[in-house]
Amino acid sequence: MKKMAVFLKPYKMSILLVILFVFLQALSELYLPTLMSEIIDKGVVNGDISYIWRIGGVMLVVAAFGMACSIFASLHSSKTAAGFGKDVREKLFTHVESFSQKEIDQLGTASLITRTTNDVTQVQNVLINFLRILVRAPLMAIGGIFMAMTQDAKLSLIFLFTLPILAGTIVFIAKKGIPLFKAIQKKIDRLNKIVREKLIGVRVIRAFNREEQEEQRFDEANKDLTNATLRVNVIMAAMMPAMMLILNLTTVAIVWFGAIQIDYGNMEVGELMAFIQYAMQIMFSLIMVSMVFIMIPRAQVSFDRINEVLAVTPSIRSENEVGTIPEITGMIEFRNVTFHYPGAEKPALTNISFSAGPGEVTAIIGGTGSGKSTLIHLIPRFYDVTDGTILIDGKDIRDYSLDELRKKIGLVPQKSVLFSGTITDNIRYGKEDATEEEIKRAAETAQALEFINEMKHGFDTIISQGGTNVSGGQKQRISIARALVRKPEIYLFDDSFSALDFKTDARLREALKSETANASVIIVAQRISTVMDADRIIVLNEGEIAGIGTHEQLLQSCTVYQEIVSSQLSKEEIA
Known part of the structure; x- marks a missing residue:
């Protein structure tokens, strides 16, 4: 909750105004039963119509004042909650933007979307009720007990029995429901993940006639969420009938013992009616608190999930955010670079060393899963190397500001x-x-x-x-x-010509020569025709360099390259 307070600091004045208006509203509501008591005991009993009109007018003014306070309290609590939600969403979005691919993979895209939307909304809804109800309810309960005791102290002893029963019921039901709220948020994550996959992959799903299987997956996740929600709602639904039963039994007890007091001449009818209203205010204040307590566990789960994201420290950070940034001209050098994906059994790249300078085209080719795209993604620091160093213009890329580094790179994914x-x-x-x-x-x-x-x-x-x-x-x-x-000074083409026909591919590569003449160009490709004119071709095989050289040199020295060439070109074309 201390972390939540940080987001509430800009709204201190609004929170103070909410407390003030709720306090004034509570006072006006506590004063109304006393006025009604006076009307009955002094006006109705004595037949004093003018007194009834006079006190009735006062009641009307007090009620109008309470309504105005309620409106202003709602306005400022809504502003505070809406502003809080906006700030938290903005903070989450900005923080997630700083994540490397490792953190995004770890938390999951669907979960990050749920946390930024659904979880923030849960906390925001509770905040509105927290500001109004949890300020108003204690005032109403304490004030109601005090005013009830001024009407009849003996009759107030009823609360010694009913209030502990009411509080115990609330605690018992809340304990049953709290463990289910965390499960519900996880099930929402799962449902979002399935929906997202279905929408992104809708063409593949239709192409393979997998609509029924996807519907089944969705139905299973949807039913799982529905059943968990129903279990919580059934538990929480028991709260209101239990509250009303206790409330009605309390009213019966008050009327029973109040009638005895009236019969003995120790109490007036108006006082009994006022006492009943104060009892209602006390009980309803506890019921309102209980309703907030129903929401708080789920909001707590949501806020914990939000904090979990905010607590993540990006594994890739700028080390040179302040100071003079050296000019980048585009000279790239890999020195004994090894890279492991988190949790992978073996490295995706092992001991990679090569250089790529301005005005040169470096092509990377290899079989599926050989690490071509992984190598490209290390340059803009989507991931950081496990061992070794990547240098640009003789300086470790980890010493550059991320902004400055990426401004110099043109990536085509x-x-x-x-x-x-x-x-x-x-x-x-x-x-x-x-x-x-x-x-x-x-x-x-x-x-x-x-x-x-x-x-x-x-x-x-x-x-x-x-x-x-x-x-x-x-x-x-x-x-x-x-x-x-x-x-940019560096161009990274990650298999960016695969959807082009050979004619367009050739025209594009010819047009690129003049446009990228002074830049370092790294091209990942599957086609031999795309890479054969490169100044340097790097052949990858299972994460290791199998050969480096020109097309002609590799045809003579690299078996892996020879196999790739023979699979795409005829003997006449190779010759």
Whole structure:
């Protein structure tokens, strides 16, 4: 809860106003039964109509005052809770942005989405009720007991029996329900994960006629969540009938013993009615507290899950955030680099050493799972090396600011990612202040200008979420244009030409020569035709370098490369 207080600091004044208005509202509600008692005992009994009107008018003013206080209390509690939710979501989102791929893999994308949305909402809802009810309820309970004792001290002894029973019932039911709340949040995570997988992989699911199996997976997770929620609700549903039973029995006891007091002349009818109302206020205040206690366990689970994310320290951090950043020209060097994925039995890369300089094209080729994409991802520090060093311009990349390092890199990922917005927006993602001329030139170099011009709205064509309204090859070319418009010192193409036909691939590589003439270019590819003109080809096999050289050199010296070439080219083409 101390961590929650940090997010509430900006709203101190609103919280104080909530407490003030709730306090005034409680006072007005506590005063109303006393006024009603006076109307009955002095006005109704004596037939004094003017007194009834006068005190009735006072009651009306007091009630209106209490209503106004309630409105202002609700307004400020809502502002505080909404602001708190906004700040926590922003903090979570910003913190998750600093995570390396390791932390994202560890926590899971679906879980991070649930924590940023559902969990924050749970805490926010409790905060609204906490500010209003947990301030008002104690005031109403203590004030109600005091006012009831002023009406009849002996009759107040009834509370010595009923209040402990009421409190014990609340504690018993809450203890039964609390363990289930954590399970519910985990089941929501699982359901979100299944929905997310289904929506992302909808084309594959349809292609393989797996709709029924996916529906079954969803139904199982949905029923599991439903059953857990029902178990909690059944337990919590018992609370209100139990509360009302105790409340009604208390009312019966008050009327029974109050009637005896009236019969003996020790109490007036109006006082008994006021006493009953104070008893209602006391009991209902405890019931309101119990309702908050129903929500608090789940909110506590949610807040723990939020804190779990905020407590994660990113494994990849900038070591040189302040100070002069050396100019990056693009000279890349791998020195005995070894990398393990977290929890993996063997390294994905072992003892990798090579250099790639400005004006050179370095190609990486190898079989599936040989570590090509992993190698590319180490350069922008999506992961950090386990052993060895990666240097840029003679300096360890871990000594650069992450922002400065990544500003100098133009990455085209293996799986093209486009964002909702126009084509211009997606290309400008690489450089925020890119001019229309720069965007057009990048698209032309990426061989995207032709199909963009054929579209009805050209560069203003809207790209749907995930780029589902363009083809794979079009997505790749827009992704390449996004990297080109940045004009970085280092280009990383992670199998970025796989969806292009051979003719477009050749035209694109020819256009790239002039555009990337002064930059370091690393290309991961499967096609021999894509890599054979590279200045340097690195052949990977099971995470190790099997050979380094030009196309001609590797044909003579590297068995793995020879096998790859022979699988793609005929003997005449090789010759």
